[in-house]
Amino acid sequence: MAESQNGAPKGAVDLGAAIKDSLIATLVMFGLSVPILALRTDQNMENRLILEPRWHYVWIACALVFVGRLLLTLFVWNKGAKIVTKKAATPSDLANAIRPYLGRIGLILIIAYPMVALSITGPQGSIKWIDNFGIQILIYIMLGWGLNIVVGLAGLLDLGYVAFYAVGAYSYAIIATNVIPATIPSLGFWSFWICLPISGLLAAFWGVLLGFPVLRLRGDYLAIVTLAFGEIIRLILINWIAFSNGYAGISSIPRPSFFGIPFNASDVGFAARFGIEFSPIHRTIFLYYVILALALLTAFVTLKLRRLPVGRAWEALREDEIACRSLGINTVSTKLTAFAIGAMFGGFAGCFFAARQGFISPESFVFLESAQILAIVVLGGMGSLIGVVISSIALVGGIEILRELDFLKQVFGPNFDPAQFRMLIFGSAMVVMMLWKPRGLVSKREPTIFLKERKSISGSFVKEGHG
Amino acid sequence: MEVFVQQLINGLTLGSIYGLIAIGYTMVFGIIGMVNFAHGDVFMVGSFIALILFMVATSFLGLPVVAALVVVLVLAMALTGLWNWTIERVAYRPLRGSFRLAPLISAIGMSIFLSNLIQVLQGPRNKPLPPMLPGSIQIMGQDATAVAISYKQITIMVVTIVLLALFWWVVQKTPLGRAQRACEQDAKMAALLGINVDRTISITFVMGAALAAVAGVMYLMYYGVVNFSDGFVPGVKAFTAAVLGGIGSLPGAVLGGLLIGLIETMWSAYFTIDYKDVAAFSILAIALIFLPSGILGRPDVEKV
Numbered sequence: 001m002a003e004s005q006n007g008a009p010k011g012a013v014d015l016g017a018a019i020k021d022s023l024i025a026t027l028v029m030f031g032l033s034v035p036i037l038a039l040r041t042d043q044n045m046e047n048r049l050i051l052e053p054r055w056h057y058v059w060i061a062c063a064l065v066f067v068g069r070l071l072l073t074l075f076v077w078n079k080g081a082k083i084v085t086k087k088a089a090t091p092s093d094l095a096n097a098i099r100p101y102l103g104r105i106g107l108i109l110i111i112a113y114p115m116v117a118l119s120i121t122g123p124q125g126s127i128k129w130i131d132n133f134g135i136q137i138l139i140y141i142m143l144g145w146g147l148n149i150v151v152g153l154a155g156l157l158d159l160g161y162v163a164f165y166a167v168g169a170y171s172y173a174i175i176a177t178n179v180i181p182a183t184i185p186s187l188g189f190w191s192f193w194i195c196l197p198i199s200g201l202l203a204a205f206w207g208v209l210l211g212f213p214v215l216r217l218r219g220d221y222l223a224i225v226t227l228a229f230g231e232i233i234r235l236i237l238i239n240w241i242a243f244s245n246g247y248a249g250i251s252s253i254p255r256p257s258f259f260g261i262p263f264n265a266s267d268v269g270f271a272a273r274f275g276i277e278f279s280p281i282h283r284t285i286f287l288y289y290v291i292l293a294l295a296l297l298t299a300f301v302t303l304k305l306r307r308l309p310v311g312r313a314w315e316a317l318r319e320d321e322i323a324c325r326s327l328g329i330n331t332v333s334t335k336l337t338a339f340a341i342g343a344m345f346g347g348f349a350g351c352f353f354a355a356r357q358g359f360i361s362p363e364s365f366v367f368l369e370s371a372q373i374l375a376i377v378v379l380g381g382m383g384s385l386i387g388v389v390i391s392s393i394a395l396v397g398g399i400e401i402l403r404e405l406d407f408l409k410q411v412f413g414p415n416f417d418p419a420q421f422r423m424l425i426f427g428s429a430m431v432v433m434m435l436w437k438p439r440g441l442v443s444k445r446e447p448t449i450f451l452k453e454r455k456s457i458s459g460s461f462v463k464e465g466h467g
Numbered sequence: 468m469e470v471f472v473q474q475l476i477n478g479l480t481l482g483s484i485y486g487l488i489a490i491g492y493t494m495v496f497g498i499i500g501m502v503n504f505a506h507g508d509v510f511m512v513g514s515f516i517a518l519i520l521f522m523v524a525t526s527f528l529g530l531p532v533v534a535a536l537v538v539v540l541v542l543a544m545a546l547t548g549l550w551n552w553t554i555e556r557v558a559y560r561p562l563r564g565s566f567r568l569a570p571l572i573s574a575i576g577m578s579i580f581l582s583n584l585i586q587v588l589q590g591p592r593n594k595p596l597p598p599m600l601p602g603s604i605q606i607m608g609q610d611a612t613a614v615a616i617s618y619k620q621i622t623i624m625v626v627t628i629v630l631l632a633l634f635w636w637v638v639q640k641t642p643l644g645r646a647q648r649a650c651e652q653d654a655k656m657a658a659l660l661g662i663n664v665d666r667t668i669s670i671t672f673v674m675g676a677a678l679a680a681v682a683g684v685m686y687l688m689y690y691g692v693v694n695f696s697d698g699f700v701p702g703v704k705a706f707t708a709a710v711l712g713g714i715g716s717l718p719g720a721v722l723g724g725l726l727i728g729l730i731e732t733m734w735s736a737y738f739t740i741d742y743k744d745v746a747a748f749s750i751l752a753i754a755l756i757f758l759p760s761g762i763l764g765r766p767d768v769e770k771v
Contacts, residue, residue: 031549035519036512036585041594049594051522157568213756220502220571224706225755228748231703235748239741367699371575378572423583430576431558438562438569 015074022069029065033058103386110292114285123281130284132400135291135356139349140396142295144376144388146345149302151374152383153311154338155318157223159370160210160230164343166237166365167206168199168350173250173360174243189257192355196348203347204340211339215332218321230370237362249361256355258286287356294352298345299385305341314338372426379433381440390441399426469612474736475729480620480689482728483627487682488705489712489720490634491675497651497715498671499563504574505554507702508581509676513547514683514693515585518594521687532599540626540684544677551676552669560665578698585695595692623685630681631721634674638717647671651715700744704731707751713764722762 040052117129143165150158175198176191210229214222237244244250255263263270263283270286271278305311313334316324325331354360376395380387402425405418433440488510495503517539524535558577562569603617638644646667649657658664686701687693708727712719727747734746754761 028549028553031546032553035516035523035546036588039519039523041519041522041589043592047595049518049522049596051519051526157571213752217755217759219567221755221759223571224502224710225752227703228752228755232745232748232752235742235745239745368579371579375572375576378568420587421583423579424587427576427578427580427583431573431580434565434569434573434576435558435561438565 018070018073021073022066025069026062026066029062030058033061037061106386106389114288118281118285123279127281127284130281130288132403133397134288135284136400137392137396138288138291138295139353139356140373140376140392141389142291142298142349142352143346143373144380144392145295145298145302145385146342146349147373147377148383148385148388149305149314149345150338150342151377153302153306153318154314154335154342156335156338157219157374158226158339158342159223159367159374160226160228160233161342161346161373162365162367162370163210163226163230163233164203164207164346165350165353165369166233166362167203167343168347169354169360169364170237170244170250170350171195171199171202171347172351172354173253176254176355177250177252189254189260189262191254192256192351193259196351199351200344200347203350204344207339207341207343207346208336211336215335227367227370230365231367234362234365237365244362247361247363249359249363250354251359253354253358253360255283255358256287256290287352291349291352291356294348298348301341301345302385310334310337368423375426375430379430379440381442384440384442387440387442395426395429469607469614470736472607473614474732476614476616476620478729478732479725480623480728481732482708482725483623484682484685484689484724485701485705485708485727486721486724487627487630487678487685488701489708489724490717491679492706492709493712493714493717493720494647494671494675496709498647498654498668499559499570501559501570502574502706503559503672503675504571504702505558505577505581506675506679507700507705508578508698509547509551509554510679510683510686510701510705511693511695511698512550512581512585512683513543513676513680514687514697515589515594515695516546517543517680517684517687518596518693521596536599536622536684536688540681543680543684547676547680547683548673551672551679555669555672560668578702582695582698589695591695593692593694596687598691599688619688623689626681626685630678634678635717637674643667643670703751704747707747707754710751711754711758711761713761715765716761716763719761719763 038053038055038058040054041049042052044050113134114126114130117126117134120126121129143161147158147161150156150161172192172195175195180191180194210226214225217225238246240246257263258270261268261270261273263280263286265271265278269278270282276282306315313324313329316327316329317331317334321331324334353364357364372395376388376391379395380389380391399422402418402422488506491506491509492503495501495506520539520542521535524530524538525532528535530538554577558573559570562573600618600622603615604621605613605615607614638647646657646662647670649660649662650664650667654664657667682701683693686697704727705724708723709720710723711726712721712723727750730750731743731747735743738746
């Protein structure tokens with residue numbers, strides 16, 4: 001645990017010093033693990049706590065730290081003495097050749113993905129791949145792109161983004177289960193398509209509402225206030241039972257229809273109308289394309305907005321708020337539009353989430369979700385659309401993959417559940433990414449305006465996240 | 468009246484716990500200008516260390532409860548300090564001088580890591596302890612409306628006052644405290660004058676964690692139960708306390724803690740217990756928006 005570059009000797013390998021250094025690290029590890037790892041608290045039959053010793057884990061951890069630290073000191077950090085000649089990364093010709101088409105290739109792959117999954121694994125097996133991986137990742141890509149408008153473009157650090165996701169989800173759930181059946185039941189299967197824009201608008205409204213009080217705040221304080229707002233909305237959803245049914249949540253939310261044609265086995269269902277055999281996979285694939293279209297809409301709007309005056313004002317605001325104000329940019333409306341548009345996409349995603357799950361409860365909108373979305377944006381490289389895609393696939397897909405690693409049970413015994421390490425890995429990934437690449441995976445920035453040729457600049461020259 | 472006095476006592480007890488955690492936030496913010504998001508989880512780790520040590524002390528070593536508490540308090544402070552020292556070393560120190568968001572993100576990651584580490588290592592269920600230090604003293608009123616102050620509450624308040632006095636003395640009167648205050652004012656200048664800034668920052672983290680561990684022991688004693696997810700809400704409330712009192716100011720953190728504790732208990736007693744966390748979060752938002760320098764803090768002047 002206690003790695004630090006300071007302790008590593010530079011230059012000649014000093015074995016004695018290295019061993020001493022590793023022993024200290026081992027001692028630290030021992031101190032860290034003594035009560036927490038060595039003894040596990042457990043309830044016995046009478047529901048009283050008992051201690052269950054497992055010192056062997058402590059010895060394993062200490063041995064790992066000793067060996068790891070020693071090897072790192074002797075072979076990795078030791079290279080600090082040599083002058084590291086790092087060549088500027090010059091991409092090869094092949095990489096240059098395919099670069100302009102990268103976006104298009106990716107898009108084609110994403111569009112073809114459900115069909116490929118279907119043809120490889122069959123209708124039964126592919127639901128998992130399309131739903132758990134495809135739709136899940138696309139929801140986070142969309143949320144990441146939505147938050148990217150607020151954090152990456154306008155530089156407003158928002159830790160409560162999940163609030164707008166919740167507003168969208170609850171708008172759809174309440175309108176579709178209570179309001180529409182009571183007022184216009186003739187709407188039939190159109191409710192999702194009617195509610196989608198309404199959810200977005202309501203979320204945008206809440207974005208403005210919550211954006212107003214925080215206009216004066218910047219940086220960490222803004223982050224904490226938005227976190228507080230996110231938690232307040234979740235706590236209200238838990239406690240205001242008449243409105244949201246509290247912890248129990250809202251169930252039997254209508255599922256989306258194929259533009260008015262429901263996905264069921266009846267005569268007017270999708271399968272019967274199109275003369276194909278009924279299968280639940282149809283809806284899954286349709287949902288996949290809906291969220292893909294919504295995500296692409298978010299990306300399209302972001303790209304277009306960056307070229308419009310408001311988008312330029314956002315980026316200027318991110319770089320220097322005081323200069324912005326001196327040049328006559330209305331910071332109030334600039335910030336509020338960023339909050340509103342970011343929140344609107346969060347609302348769309350929430351509406352889709354409610355329709356896809358058919359059931360929502362406040363449990364889905366905890367702070368951890370906000371942290372996860374923010375992590376996706378930051379790890380991908382703030383302001384970068386493709387970075388969000390990469391980090392969503394890595395984080396969300398990686399976490400889902402852990403559920404599939406059943407073979408590890410044969411190695412570590414039947415009680416070993418890889419899924420319990422999901423958030424542990426996620427938390428450490430956030431720390432490690434910050435240490436390794438604080439600017440995110442894609443740290444190049446594309447300018448929207450240029451003189452002769454488009455040159456991307458390093459992310460360390462922009463001030464994202466300072467505000 | 469009796470209800471009010473009883474709630475006052477309860478609020479001050481709770482406020483002492485929040486105040487102890489708040490000091491960790493306020494010191495770290497003062498010295499490196501970073502919101503140590505993982506501090507609430509450090510408090511939870513301290514509480515778990517105390518839980519295990521307390522069980523070892525009472526069931527294996529057979530110490531009486533009071534002696535066990537003293538031993539647990541000292542050991543938990545030391546071990547939690549070691550945890551926070553390691554966290555600072557691994558997750559925050561390499562990011563000094565990086566862009567401003569990096570330490571915050573790293574701290575959020577560390578917070579997620581710590582709570583889930585405890586979940587994996589100690590299991591997700593609540594950990595109840597048999598009640599410690601039972602009994603109370605009646606101070607006013609008769610049977611039904613009696614106002615009682617329990618031995619637990621007395622212990623919590625006394626320990627808090629003693630530790631705060633000790634701490635205050637360290638920060639105000641020792642060379643170490645002087646170095647800390649110097650780093651808080653101007654780290655670069657302090658380094659030029661021969662103060663080891665890295666070491667001072669490390670010690671600040673250790674001190675904050677030690678006080679969080681005390682809060683953890685008190686929390687465990689007061690509620691008799693601890694869970695891996697218990698770090699987040701007390702952490703946010705303690706941060707609220709730090710902001711309300713004026714971030715960077717030690718007396719402010721304690722004052723803010725007491726205020727938050729009082730508001731929370733009064734709110735639960737006179738309004739509704741359901742929305743007590745909403746009240747705390749609302750105060751956080753209101754304090755940050757309308758009173759960003761807090762009650763005892765210095766106003767922040769932005770230089771261009």
